[in-house]
Amino acid sequence: xxxxxKYELKQRAAQMAxxxxxxxxxxxxxxxxxGPARTTLSAVAERAGVQRHTVYRHFPAExxxxxxxxxxxxxxxxxxxxxPWRAIGDPQQRLTRALDELYAYYxxxxxxxxxxxxxxxxxxxxxxxxxxxxRYLAEAAEILAVGRRARARKRQLLAAALRHVLxxxxxxxxxxxxxxxxxxxxxxxxxxxxxxxxxxxxxx
Numbered sequence: 001x002x003x004x005x006k007y008e009l010k011q012r013a014a015q016m017a018x019x020x021x022x023x024x025x026x027x028x029x030x031x032x033x034x035g036p037a038r039t040t041l042s043a044v045a046e047r048a049g050v051q052r053h054t055v056y057r058h059f060p061a062e063x064x065x066x067x068x069x070x071x072x073x074x075x076x077x078x079x080x081x082x083x084p085w086r087a088i089g090d091p092q093q094r095l096t097r098a099l100d101e102l103y104a105y106y107x108x109x110x111x112x113x114x115x116x117x118x119x120x121x122x123x124x125x126x127x128x129x130x131x132x133x134x135r136y137l138a139e140a141a142e143i144l145a146v147g148r149r150a151r152a153r154k155r156q157l158l159a160a161a162l163r164h165v166l167x168x169x170x171x172x173x174x175x176x177x178x179x180x181x182x183x184x185x186x187x188x189x190x191x192x193x194x195x196x197x198x199x200x201x202x203x204x
Contacts, residue, residue, distance in 0.1 A: 035115035070129035161196035165189035
């Protein structure tokens with residue numbers, strides 16, 4: 001009897017995990033197609049093949065669902081590994097490698113990031129989901145600043161340039177409808193950073 005009870009509990013837990021996964025994936029799919037602001041719980045429930053009350057049971061608050069979506073999406077679409085960037089001694093080579101990999105990542109994830117950033121101020125539960133990305137980009141900027149001899153005001157300009165070229169918005173502004181390639185976008189971005197680190201830029 002005890003074994004049967006344990007089996008039933010295990011089976012129920014597996015079923016609940018599967019339902020939670022379907023709901024999360026349904027929400028992620030909708031966020032990537034129509035955007036978070038246009039995604040309703042009814043649409044999530046319909047796509048997941050469950051009732052609305054089932055969605056509420058698994059995700060009592062909107063923040064719970066968005067948190068699960070963020071974790072699921074970043075697990076399926078991991079950001080470029082920072083480790084290999086740290087291993088590159090030359091700052092310019094390191095920056096070129098980093099931007100090429102990051103811009104390739106943005107190419108693959110454009111629909112999702114475009115929708116999420118567009119709806120950021122419309123959905124209260126969205127900003128916390130971007131905290132992992134913000135922390136990642138902040139760490140990336142620190143890594144890419146290593147080895148560049150910049151002090152005082154020049155250091156500030158360099159940090160600002162690095163933060164700018166690492167963002168999704170910068171990548172998209174360089175490439176959307178412009179006809180330029182990823183390599184050309186990387187070249188333009190690295191040139192901006194190089195200019196920000198130059199003595200002439202700091203003196204101005």
